[in-house]
Amino acid sequence: NFMLTQPHSVSGSPGKTVTISCTRSGGTIASHFVQWYQQRPGSAPTTVIYEDTQRPSGVPNRFSGSIDSSSNAASLTISGLKTEDEADYYCQSYDSGSVVFGGGTKLTVL
Amino acid sequence: EVQLVESGGGLVQPGRSLRLSCVVSGFTLDDYAMHWVRQAPGKGLEWVSGISWNSGTLGYADFVKGRFTISRDNAKNSLYLQMNSLRPEDTALYYCGKDRGIGVAGNLDNWGQGTLVTVSS
Numbered sequence: 001n002f003m004l005t006q007p008h009s010v011s012g013s014p015g016k017t018v019t020i021s022c023t024r025s026g027g028t029i030a031s032h033f034v035q036w037y038q039q040r041p042g043s044a045p046t047t048v049i050y051e052d053t054q055r056p057s058g059v060p061n062r063f064s065g066s067i068d069s070s071s072n073a074a075s076l077t078i079s080g081l082k083t084e085d086e087a088d089y090y091c092q093s094y095d096s097g098s099v100v101f102g103g104g105t106k107l108t109v110l
Numbered sequence: 111e112v113q114l115v116e117s118g119g120g121l122v123q124p125g126r127s128l129r130l131s132c133v134v135s136g137f138t139l140d141d142y143a144m145h146w147v148r149q150a151p152g153k154g155l156e157w158v159s160g161i162s163w164n165s166g167t168l169g170y171a172d173f174v175k176g177r178f179t180i181s182r183d184n185a186k187n188s189l190y191l192q193m194n195s196l197r198p199e200d201t202a203l204y205y206c207g208k209d210r211g212i213g214v215a216g217n218l219d220n221w222g223q224g225t226l227v228t229v230s231s
Contacts, residue, residue, distance in 0.1 A: 032215070099160060
C-alpha cells in the first residue's frame with residue numbers, strides 16, 4: 001500500500017496564492033490520477049480537481065492541480081484567495097485495489 | 111440533479127451489526143462504481159469500500175476486511191454496507207460516493223450527506 005502526506009495547515013491573505021502539497025510514499029505519483037476535495041465545516045466534500053489537473057464545471061479557474069514526478073507529489077494551487085476558500089482540502093489516489101486519502105490540510109484565509 | 115441519500119446509521123453496541131443504505135437518483139446507477147467513505151469526529155476522510163459498476167470488483171480498506179461487505183442493487187438504485195463485529199473505532203459519519211467511472215479508482219464526483227454510526231456500550 002501507499003500513503004499520501006499533506007501539510008496539516010496552510011494560510012494566506014485574501015487575493016494571495018497558496019499551494020497545498022500531497023506527497024506520495026510507496027509507488028509513483030504519476031501511476032494513478034490524483035483528486036482534490038474541498039470540505040467546509042458541517043458539509044460533505046466536493047471535488048475541486050480530478051484526474052490531476054481537471055476542474056469540474058462550476059469550480060473557478062482560481063483552482064489548479066499539478067503533479068511533479070521529481071518530488072513524487074501532487075499540488076493544489078489556489079490563486080486570488082477568497083474567504084470562502086477557507087476549508088479542509090484532501091488529496092486522494094488509488095493503487096492495487098486501495099483508495100487512499102491524504103490526511104487533509106486546513107486552509108485559513110487570514 | 112444527482113442525489114445520494116444514506117440511511118441506517120445509529121447507536122449500536124460493540125460486536126453488533128448494522129446495515130447502511132444509499133439510495134441514488136438523477137443518474138443510472140449501473141453506469142458507475144460506488145464507494146463508502148467515513149469520517150470520524152474531528153478527523154479526516156477514510157475510504158472504507160468500493161464496488162465496480164457490475165459488482166465484479168470489490169475493494170476494502172484493511173481495517174474492515176472480513177467485517178464489512180459492500181453490495182449494490184442497481185434495479186433498486188441502492189448501495190449497501192453490511193457492517194458486522196462493530197468496534198468503537200468504527201464510530202464515524204459514513205458517506206456514500208459516486209465514482210466518475212465504472213472501476214473502483216476512487217474518482218468521486220458526488221457525495222451524500224452521510225449517516226452517523228456510533229458504536230458504544
